[in-house]
Amino acid sequence: MIYLDNAATTYPKPPAVIKAVAEFMESSGGNPGRGGHELSRRAGDTVYCCREELARLFNIDNPERIAFAKNATEALNTAINGVIREGDEILISAMEHNSVLRPAVEAERLGARLKIVPADRDGRVTPQAIEPLMSHKTKLVCVIHASNVVGTVNDIAAINELVHSRGALTLFDAAQTAGLLPIDASDFDFLAFAGHKGLYGPTGTGGLYVREGLTVKPLTFGGTGSVSESALMPDIFPDRLEAGTVNAAGIAGLLEGVRFVMNEAPGGRECLMARRLAEKLGSIKNVEILGDNGVNVVGVRLRGVDCVDAAAALDSEYGIAARGGLHCAPLAHRSLGTIGAGLLRFSTGAFTTEDDVDAAASALEEIMEG
Amino acid sequence: MLATVPSRTSASRLKKSLAAVGIKTNITQTPSVLTKEGCGYSLRFDEEFRPQVQSAARELKINIRAFFAEENGGYVKR
Numbered sequence: 394m395i396y397l398d399n400a401a402t403t404y405p406k407p408p409a410v411i412k413a414v415a416e417f418m419e420s421s422g423g424n425p426g427r428g429g430h431e432l433s434r435r436a437g438d439t440v441y442c443c444r445e446e447l448a449r450l451f452n453i454d455n456p457e458r459i460a461f462a463k464n465a466t467e468a469l470n471t472a473i474n475g476v477i478r479e480g481d482e483i484l485i486s487a488m489e490h491n492s493v494l495r496p497a498v499e500a501e502r503l504g505a506r507l508k509i510v511p512a513d514r515d516g517r518v519t520p521q522a523i524e525p526l527m528s529h530k531t532k533l534v535c536v537i538h539a540s541n542v543v544g545t546v547n548d549i550a551a552i553n554e555l556v557h558s559r560g561a562l563t564l565f566d567a568a569q570t571a572g573l574l575p576i577d578a579s580d581f582d583f584l585a586f587a588g589h590k591g592l593y594g595p596t597g598t599g600g601l602y603v604r605e606g607l608t609v610k611p612l613t614f615g616g617t618g619s620v621s622e623s624a625l626m627p628d629i630f631p632d633r634l635e636a637g638t639v640n641a642a643g644i645a646g647l648l649e650g651v652r653f654v655m656n657e658a659p660g661g662r663e664c665l666m667a668r669r670l671a672e673k674l675g676s677i678k679n680v681e682i683l684g685d686n687g688v689n690v691v692g693v694r695l696r697g698v699d700c701v702d703a704a705a706a707l708d709s710e711y712g713i714a715a716r717g718g719l720h721c722a723p724l725a726h727r728s729l730g731t732i733g734a735g736l737l738r739f740s741t742g743a744f745t746t747e748d749d750v751d752a753a754a755s756a757l758e759e760i761m762e763g
Numbered sequence: 764m765l766a767t768v769p770s771r772t773s774a775s776r777l778k779k780s781l782a783a784v785g786i787k788t789n790i791t792q793t794p795s796v797l798t799k800e801g802c803g804y805s806l807r808f809d810e811e812f813r814p815q816v817q818s819a820a821r822e823l824k825i826n827i828r829a830f831f832a833e834e835n836g837g838y839v840k841r
Contacts, residue, residue: 425771426770426771426772426804428792429790429791429792429804434790437771437775437790438775441771441772441775441776441779444772445776445779455776455823455824456772456776457770457772457773457776618771618802619769619770619771619800619801619802619803619804620800620801620802620803621800621801621802622799622800622801623800623801627769627770629769629770629773630770630772631770631772632770632771632772
């Protein structure tokens, strides 16, 4: 199998990640932050180490401001539900995934005002597009760092500066970029990330960075191993956003994934292979590359062949995993003009080879020739 | 001596910061008699290092709730 669906989840995982999960289950499988015995302490130390490495990766001073979640979706929901109230205004970009669109629409249904910031033809969202839509009621602006559909990268530092100058909060979705592109979150309000994509951790891992001083209503309420006599969720972070047992075995794996990323040149191989793939696919008749492929994602529009059929043929006839359809991002497809037919998406990983890329391009060429 | 801290995570953070300057501490559950809030965590260390613990906590903006010395099988607030 040639795996080119790394934007869904990276595969394979580095051996150290697999080993860390197995070792955690075998020898330190206590509940972190619950009780004081040896296994609980070991588990707690592992979870903290991961928080610390993530803080280093994102240039965040205080690791306590990173709360683990089961994926970027949960993290994004936590931020949106945590700050938006009736009467507030929320801006989201036209390239957002359903992980932002759906909670934003739900917020609208409950009395918030939702505005969609348009993107350009490559799927890029600029400060210039955001500014005219902002008002004194704008509470939160959510922008995806790189499109999960076509890989176009947004200048989130510039967007952050604009939004802060207008007195609103920023939420950036780094599901597709954490581990692949450098991210300095030190001046952001919220950063949501997946652990199982460019950070090479197991599925079921992700997290949310919340800037110091911000208060967020939790998404989930329950035990935190702290301030137990109170019936209210504690104010302290990360406990406030981590009700219930965290995915400690997954986080043990994520720790090694983050170390793997930090030891390599982050995203170097993935982006190099994506560029090679885009060049080769772009030369195939009736195949059009969309977006700027600034990360590990290459989205192609096919003329004369259904993208889901093409993905199925790649799988069944060539043993190549790619993804056709709407990629849970109908808003982005509307913006790109591909809402009806969808796109075929290839996404590279740290273990993608030149041979993999060349084989995928040859296979698609054959499929397009019928 | 025990320093009661806000969370398991802040205990880890303080412990690592002190370890970096050669001060050994242990994370322990806060004894029930010392907390009115229920479960919590503390850092245990030699009393001679209290100034360093206070200084590290200040630097990390970790709010140490109280210090307790262990005396005669019990705890005395210091």
